[in-house]
Every structure is written in C-alpha cells, then in structure tokens.
Amino acid sequence: xxxxxxxxxxxxxSAEPGKMVLEIAKDNGIYIPTLCHYEGIKxxxxxxxxxxxxxxxxxxxxxxxxxxxxxxxTNTEELEKIRATIVELLFAEGNHFCPACERSGSCELQxxxxxxxxxxxxxxxxxxxxxxxxxxxxxxxxxxxxILCKRCIRRKKEPENPTWFxxxxxxxxxxxxxxxxLIADFDDELAQKAMDTCPVGAIIRKEKGFDVPIGSRKxxxxxxxxxxxxxxxTL
Amino acid sequence: xDNKQSRNSEFSNNDxxxxxxxxxxxxxxxxxxxxxxxxDILIEVQTQCGCVSEKAVxxxxxxxxxxxxxxxxxxxxYHFLSQTPTGKYAVYLNDSAVAEMMGREEIAKVFEEExxxxxxxxxxxxxxxxxxTSCIGMxxxxxxxxxxxxxxxxxxxxKVIKIVxxxxxxxxxxxxxxxxxxxxxxxxxxxxxxxxxxxxxxxKAISMKPEDVIEEIKQSxxxxxxxAGFPTAMKWRFCRNAHGEKHYIFCNADEGEPxxxxxxxxxxxRPQLLFAGMTIAGYAIGSDEGILYLRYEYKFxxxxxxxxxxxxxxxxxxxxxxxxxxxxxxxxxxxxxxxxYICGEESALLExxxxxxxxxxxxxxxxxxxxxLQQPTxxxxxxxxxxxxxxxxxxxxxxxxxxxxxxxxxxxISVSGDCEKPGVYEVEWGFTVNDILELVGAKNVQAVQVxxxxxxxxxxxxxxxxxxxxxxxxxxxxxxxxxxxxLLKDIVLNFTEFFIEESCGSCxxxxxxxxxxKNKLEKIIRGNGVAEDIDLMLAWENVxxxxxxxxxxxxxxxxxxxxxxxxxxxxxxxNKDTDFVSEFNLEAAVQESxxxxxxxxxxxxxxx
Numbered sequence: 001x002x003x004x005x006x007x008x009x010x011x012x013x014s015a016e017p018g019k020m021v022l023e024i025a026k027d028n029g030i031y032i033p034t035l036c037h038y039e040g041i042k043x044x045x046x047x048x049x050x051x052x053x054x055x056x057x058x059x060x061x062x063x064x065x066x067x068x069x070x071x072x073x074t075n076t077e078e079l080e081k082i083r084a085t086i087v088e089l090l091f092a093e094g095n096h097f098c099p100a101c102e103r104s105g106s107c108e109l110q111x112x113x114x115x116x117x118x119x120x121x122x123x124x125x126x127x128x129x130x131x132x133x134x135x136x137x138x139x140x141x142x143x144x145x146x147i148l149c150k151r152c153i154r155r156k157k158e159p160e161n162p163t164w165f166x167x168x169x170x171x172x173x174x175x176x177x178x179x180x181x182l183i184a185d186f187d188d189e190l191a192q193k194a195m196d197t198c199p200v201g202a203i204i205r206k207e208k209g210f211d212v213p214i215g216s217r218k219x220x221x222x223x224x225x226x227x228x229x230x231x232x233x234t235l
Numbered sequence: 236x237d238n239k240q241s242r243n244s245e246f247s248n249n250d251x252x253x254x255x256x257x258x259x260x261x262x263x264x265x266x267x268x269x270x271x272x273x274x275d276i277l278i279e280v281q282t283q284c285g286c287v288s289e290k291a292v293x294x295x296x297x298x299x300x301x302x303x304x305x306x307x308x309x310x311x312x313y314h315f316l317s318q319t320p321t322g323k324y325a326v327y328l329n330d331s332a333v334a335e336m337m338g339r340e341e342i343a344k345v346f347e348e349e350x351x352x353x354x355x356x357x358x359x360x361x362x363x364x365x366x367x368t369s370c371i372g373m374x375x376x377x378x379x380x381x382x383x384x385x386x387x388x389x390x391x392x393x394k395v396i397k398i399v400x401x402x403x404x405x406x407x408x409x410x411x412x413x414x415x416x417x418x419x420x421x422x423x424x425x426x427x428x429x430x431x432x433x434x435x436x437x438x439k440a441i442s443m444k445p446e447d448v449i450e451e452i453k454q455s456x457x458x459x460x461x462x463a464g465f466p467t468a469m470k471w472r473f474c475r476n477a478h479g480e481k482h483y484i485f486c487n488a489d490e491g492e493p494x495x496x497x498x499x500x501x502x503x504x505r506p507q508l509l510f511a512g513m514t515i516a517g518y519a520i521g522s523d524e525g526i527l528y529l530r531y532e533y534k535f536x537x538x539x540x541x542x543x544x545x546x547x548x549x550x551x552x553x554x555x556x557x558x559x560x561x562x563x564x565x566x567x568x569x570x571x572x573x574x575x576y577i578c579g580e581e582s583a584l585l586e587x588x589x590x591x592x593x594x595x596x597x598x599x600x601x602x603x604x605x606x607x608l609q610q611p612t613x614x615x616x617x618x619x620x621x622x623x624x625x626x627x628x629x630x631x632x633x634x635x636x637x638x639x640x641x642x643x644x645x646x647x648i649s650v651s652g653d654c655e656k657p658g659v660y661e662v663e664w665g666f667t668v669n670d671i672l673e674l675v676g677a678k679n680v681q682a683v684q685v686x687x688x689x690x691x692x693x694x695x696x697x698x699x700x701x702x703x704x705x706x707x708x709x710x711x712x713x714x715x716x717x718x719x720x721x722l723l724k725d726i727v728l729n730f731t732e733f734f735i736e737e738s739c740g741s742c743x744x745x746x747x748x749x750x751x752x753k754n755k756l757e758k759i760i761r762g763n764g765v766a767e768d769i770d771l772m773l774a775w776e777n778v779x780x781x782x783x784x785x786x787x788x789x790x791x792x793x794x795x796x797x798x799x800x801x802x803x804x805x806x807x808x809x810n811k812d813t814d815f816v817s818e819f820n821l822e823a824a825v826q827e828s829x830x831x832x833x834x835x836x837x838x839x840x841x842x843x
Contacts, residue, residue, distance in 0.1 A: 045597050046741045051781040058781045063597040078777060085778045089747040122771070123751050124818065148740070162302035167592065167740070168311045170575070172750050174740030179304040 029232020031225035036149035088121035095144035102209030103201030105217030111224035138191035146202035273590030313573025322364030349399035370493035374651035419658030454631035460618035462710030477611035491576035492687035494712035512620030576737035595784035638664035653717030688730035689789035730793035745787030
C-alpha cells in the first residue's frame with residue numbers, strides 16, 4: 001500500500017495509511033501521553049489524555065487513523081492543560097494515596113502527575129466510598145485506585161472466551177467488576193498479566209506487591225515517555 | 236476451558252428462575268439465545284418479574300454463552316432494568332426541571348406518605364416501588380409518572396391518593412385512574428397535515444431508481460432533525476455505497492432530551508407517515524430491514540404501533556414485494572431501549588440495539604460504513620423520516636419553498652414550561668423565538684432554554700433570533716422559564732444533575748468533570764463562591780469539548796450558556812470580600828470518627 005504524508009507539529013512524516021496517529025507519533029519519537037491505551041489491545045479513547053488537535057478538532061490520537069495530509073498538533077499549551085486537568089480529575093475522583101500503594105513508582109497515573117508537576121489537584125477531593133475486593137486467592141481489586149480505563153476489560157486471553165472483567169452501572173457510579181467464578185483458578189501467569197494490564201494499583205497480585213523495591217521501579221528514575229522522547233532526539 | 240465448565244455445572248439444575256418469571260426459557264427461545272438480542276431478553280424478564288434476578292442472570296448468561304457479569308454489564312447500564320425487585324407496581328416519577336416547575340415536589344411527597352416509603356426504595360410488603368426518572372417526554376402535561384409502563388399525566392394530590400389506594404387494592408394498572416396522554420398539537424404545518432394516501436409516496440419512490448430517490452432528497456436540502464443537521468441525502472449516499480452483507484435503516488426514536496416530546500406525538504398521530512419514510516429510506520439505501528429504536532418510556536405505545544405495522548403488512552406496504560414491486564422486500568421491527576439518554580447518540584443507539592451498554596463508539600468508522608452488527612447503517616430521526624415521506628409525495632421543489640435557504644422545510648417544536656399553551660407546534664424554519672412565545676402565550680419570560688439542556692439558555696435580548704441551522708439550531712425543545720424562577724437552582728442545577736446521571740461513564744471529563752461543575756455551582760448557590768470560580772468553570776470548557784460524544788461535549792452547556800447570558804445571576808451570589816472561601820467543615824469531617832471513638836472533639840477557636 002502506498003504511504004501517506006502526515007504533518008505532526010509542523011513536520012511531515014511518511015506513514016502507513018490507517019495507522020493510528022498515536023503509533024505514528026511514537027514511531028517518530030514523539031511522545032503523546034496515554035492512560036487507557038495498551039499496546040496490542042484495541043484502543044477506545046476513553047481517558048482522553050491523548051487528545052490532540054487533528055485537522056483542527058480535538059480528537060484522541062489512539063483512535064484516529066491517519067489520512068493523507070492530516071495535520072496534527074500534539075503538544076500545544078492548550079492540549080497540555082487539558083491533559084493535566086484530566087490527571088487532576090482522576091486524582092480528585094478516586095482515592096489515590098500514593099505512599100501506601102504497591103504500584104507507587106510504576107504507576108502510570110502517578111508518573112503523569114509528576115510529568116505535569118501536579119502538587120495538588122485544582123479540584124476538591126470527592127473522597128468516594130469504595131470497596132476492596134480480595135475474594136480471589138491470587139489478585140485483589142482495589143476500586144479506590146481504579147481509573148476506569150477498561151484495559152483489563154479489553155485484554156482477554158482469547159476473543160471467544162467469556163469476559164472476566166466488565167463495567168457496571170453508568171456515569172459516576174461506574175465501576176469494574178470481575179466474574180469470580182471465571183477467575184477462581186487464575187494461575188500466577190494470568191494474575192501477573194492482569195496486574196500488568198492495570199496502569200495503576202487497582203489490580204494487585206497478592207503477596208507480590210513489593211517484589212521490586214520502591215526506588216528502583218519503572219518511573220523512579222526516568223519520567224514517563226522519556227524512552228520515546230530519547231528515541232526522538234536521536235532520530 | 237475448565238473454569239467455564241465448573242461455572243456451568245454449578246447452576247445446571249437451576250434452569251428456572253426462582254422469582255415469578257416462569258417463562259425465561261420461552262423468552263430465550265423466542266430470541267434464539269442470541270446475545271445481540273440481550274436487550275429484548277432483559278426487558279421481557281424485567282416486565283414479567285419486576286427485576287432481573289441473580290438467578291435469571293445466570294440462566295441468561297448460560298444460554299447466550301456470556302459470563303454472568305457480562306450480562307450484568309448491560310443490565311446495570313439501563314435505568315429501567317433492575318437487579319433487585321422494583322415492586323409489583325413500579326412508579327417512575329419524572330424529576331426533570333419542568334416537572335419540578337409544575338409541582339413535582341408536592342406530588343412526590345404525597346406518593347411517599349401514601350405508600351410509606353421513600354423514593355429510591357420499595358414498600359416493605361414489596362408491593363410498590365418509588366423511583367425518580369429523567370424526562371419521560373410528557374413535559375406539556377407534568378407532573379407525570381410511569382407505572383408499569385402506563386403513563387399517568389397531570390398528577391394532582393387527589394389523583395395520587397386514588398392511584399396508591401388502587402395499587403394497595405391490587406387493581407389492574409389500567410383501572411387505577413382514568414388517564415390519557417394528550418397529543419396537544421397546537422399548530423399543524425406541512426409534516427403534521429394529514430395526507431389521504433401515503434402508500435402513493437412509497438409507490439412513487441419505488442418506481443424510481445434508488446439513486447434518483449436520494450437525488451430528490453438532496454434537491455430538497457433536507458437536514459437531520461435530531462439536532463446535528465447532517466444532510467440526509469449525503470448520509471444515505473455514503474450508506475448505499477458502503478459494502479456490507481446487509482444494509483440497515485434505523486429510526487432514532489430515543490428522544491430523551493428533556494423538554495422534547497414531538498416524536499411521541501408523531502408516533503401517536505402519524506405513525507404511518509414515519510413508516511412510509513422508513514420504507515422509502517430502506518429502498519434508497521438498499522436495505523430490507525428497518526428498526527425503530529424506541530425509548531422505554533414509550534413502551535405504552537407498543538401494542539398500538541405493532542397494530543399499525545400489522546395493518547401495513549396486510550395492505551402490502553410492508554413485507555414481501557412492497558407495494559407490488561417485485562423484489563423489494565422491507566419490514567420494520569421495534570427495538571426498545573432500557574432507559575438511557577445517551578442512546579439517542581447514534582452509535583450508542585446501535586451498541587444498545589446489539590444488546591450492549593449504550594456507550595458511544597469511536598469514529599471513524601462511521602455507522603454508514605460500519606453500523607449495526609458492523610454493517611452499513613443509516614440512522615435517521617423520526618421527524619427526518621416523516622419529512623422524507625412528504626418530500627416523495629409532494630416533491631423537493633415544494634419542500635424547498637418552505638423555511639429558509641439553508642434550513643428548508645419545517646420544524647416541530649415541543650414547548651413547555653411557563654406558558655399558557657404547552658404542546659407541539661410545527662413552524663417553518665426561520666420563526667423567531669418571539670414568534671413562538673407569542674403563539675404559546677408566554678409572558679414575563681426570564682429565559683428560554685432552546686434545544687434542551689444540551690442546547691442554549693437565552694435571555695430576552697436574543698428572543699429575536701431565528702430557529703434555523705444557521706442561527707439557533709435545535710432538536711426541537713423549547714422550555715419557557717418565567718421571571719419568578721430561580722434560574723440557577725431550579726434549572727441549571729437540575730440540568731447539570733441530569734448529565735451526571737445520564738453520562739455513560741466512559742470518558743473521564745464527562746464522568747468526573749460534570750460532578751466538579753455541580754459542586755462548584757452549588758458552592759456559588761450557597762453564597763460561598765468567589766470570582767475565580769466563574770473563571771474556572773469557563774476554563775474547563777476546553778476539557779469538556781474533548782469528550783467523545785455530543786453528550787459529553789455539551790454536558791456543561793447549562794452552566795456555560797447561563798454564565799454567558801446571565802452572568803449577573805452568578806456574580807450577585809459571589810462572596811466579594813475574599814478571594815478564597817474554604818469549604819472545609821472540620822466539625823462535619825471528624826463527626827464519624829468522634830462517634831466511633833465516643834469522644835467530643837475540642838475544636839476550640841483555632842484548630843489549624
């Protein structure tokens with residue numbers, strides 16, 4: 001298939017038609033922050049963090065396929081402000097106590113908050129009353145920390161299998177739920193996969209939360225997105 | 236997989252639901268255990284049992300090869316579907332702004348007193364459940380309620396007492412009190428004017444080539460009446476040209492925008508016109524199946540509409556070889572929703588029709604390319620399809636002679652609120668707000684909400700604006716707000732709560748920011764707001780427009796449009812002596828822990 005031209009932040013890039021803007025940007029060393037996106041599973045654009053100006057409109061880079069002569073802005077002041085506000089909204093909406101969380105240091109939400117230099121959200125905390133579901137022998141689900149990105153719902157072992165994780169209710173009452181009968185015999189591998197899929201500390205493997213000590217975790221030394229940006233600097 | 240087998244064996248002996256629903260198997264068989272018909276299955280179970288119990292969920296899940304939670308995923312999304320019993324009589328009282336204006340609070344109190352339980356609960360004997368619900372499309376005859384799918388309008392204290400007495404005496408819903416849903420057509424225009432022979436419009440269309448039918452609609456300059464105003468002919472052309480195993484035409488009759496009820500009136504008074512329009516649309520895009528997605532609130536029309544469809548089949552205007560045209564087969568079925576405003580968004584509507592949560596899809600692909608069951612699908616508004624039938628009947632030239640250059644034809648407006656004659660008015664595009672206010676007998680008007688909560692709240696200095704796509708665009712609702720109303724408390728707060736309730740919960744800004752907007756608004760209403768609060772609410776608009784769908788993008792409109800047009804109402808409530816008011820109440824915050832520890836806090840004078 002013939003390549004197309006796409007303009008990102010004022011520079012032309014050649015790309016495969018139909019490839020998502022997010023992926024094209026990444027290939028070219030341009031980091032667009034994401035939360036609900038997870039490589040290898042179908043994107044759905046629900047966190048809105050990757051919102052870019054695409055042909056003049058606010059669209060999510062993870063769900064917008066590239067077309068010829070598309071013009072994309074990824075990092076204007078306005079867009080960065082939107083992203084920072086969304087991060088703040090998530091902190092205010094849930095109960096995120098980083099110092100006590102097993103995922104501190106490898107949490108994507110926390111890493112983005114650092115990236116946007118958030119000290120405290122501009123919004124008053126809601127302090128919702130949420131449950132901790134520890135019924136499964138291998139994993140626990142802490143609804144306090146869940147950012148409702150649906151990554152766990154969308155990542156299934158096989159498409160024909162019944163769904164393990166689901167969304168329940170709607171609006172600000174929405175929460176993930178899990179079919180305990182189906183995950184009753186989760187092995188370590190599946191439990192690890194479930195935990196890895198979660199961007200925050202909402203799905204945690206029991207007895208494994210501190211296997212990697214705080215201080216040597218993924219974002220403890222390098223900020224989120226720096227791998228892509230470094231690659232961009234060498235291109 | 237092992238865990239699937241173990242899951243099944245656990246309730247394999249439990250095929251019958253323990254509640255009153257004995258027909259679960261028959262219901263499942265009726266829909267061939269088809270997961271895409273999950274909405275129909277759940278609605279029938281809910282109708283029969285008053286809830287979809289945990290056991291019923293398991294039986295359904297097993298039959299359609301879903302996990303139980305996956306069934307709950309759909310079930311829990313819809314307002315009229317419940318996992319817990321809703322009572323033998325389930326009362327859903329409208330709590331929209333206009334219902335409040337017409338005295339809902341008093342009516343709710345009488346219900347609670349007479350039944351003996353609060354809204355949001357079921358009486359101890361399990362007989363009567365009381366629930367709030369968003370606008371039920373009866374704004375011209377509020378306060379009103381739905382009880383077991385039947386609508387009771389213009390409720391008074393006396394009526395409620397009689398209704399509750401009847402329910403306690405086990406009366407049939409039909410016999411509780413005499414009730415009638417009024418159509419209130421107060422001005423007829425080209426769409427509502429009755430034609431003697433609609434079959435002619437269908438016959439004329441199918442005597443033409445489908446492409447020529449689309450061309451005729453293009454010549455008429457017809458645009459979608461749902462609010463967005465997309466050219467109908469263009470939508471059809473995209474759909475017709477898209478490749479698929481099958482094409483579908485959907486009629487969007489999920490009118491959930493508070494204050495809108497004109498589709499209900501069309502469906503009651505002119506259903507043949509709508510079905511003729513659907514048939515013509517089906518012919519034009521190359522479809523043999525039309526689906527009317529009807530909101531659950533209008534379930535009371537089901538029997539009537541099915542009767543109309545049967546009659547059309549008898550007359551040869553639906554079914555095989557429609558209108559005697561060999562090879563053109565077309566039929567229509569009704570798909571009910573389960574109570575969710577968001578399903579009026581076309582891609583959410585399709586998700587719902589497929590038996591899923593009504594969450595809008597990412598676009599592209601657009602429904603005309605990949606719609607219902609991933610097939611090319613055209614979704615049109617009720618009024619749009621009615622206009623189609625009229626255009627085929629009388630010609631594009633006639634239609635173009637009505638309205639304005641950019642907005643041809645007429646518009647049905649649902650008028651409610653503080654006016655003498657609420658009802659449905661069909662006017663040509665180009666009518667001003669003032670013209671309508673005069674027609675409906677509205678005096679001392681403070682504001683007019685144009686296009687429902689997602690639209691625009693305008694002040695008298697804009698009442699000379701025209702209703703037209705190029706000026707004030709509207710899906711058809713006009714709420715008149717009198718001088719005596721507290722605009723922020725009675726209207727804006729109610730609308731903001733509506734959006735919180737009706738958000739699908741998927742996008743972060745729509746789910747979380749609406750709550751922050753509400754908190755900020757309440758802070759200002761309490762007199763604790765500071766100047767910065769207004770600026771912040773305006774600044775958040777950028778985040779709201781980054782939501783995926785129209786609901787999310789417009790969810791802050793009640794606040795944003797009133798800050799723009801009634802800023803003084805906000806400013807006069809501000810605390811001007813300070814630039815910061817702490818909303819934090821230490822005494823309230825420590826109450827629970829003090830109670831637990833059995834201590835009286837010593838908060839003293841300075842408790843920093």
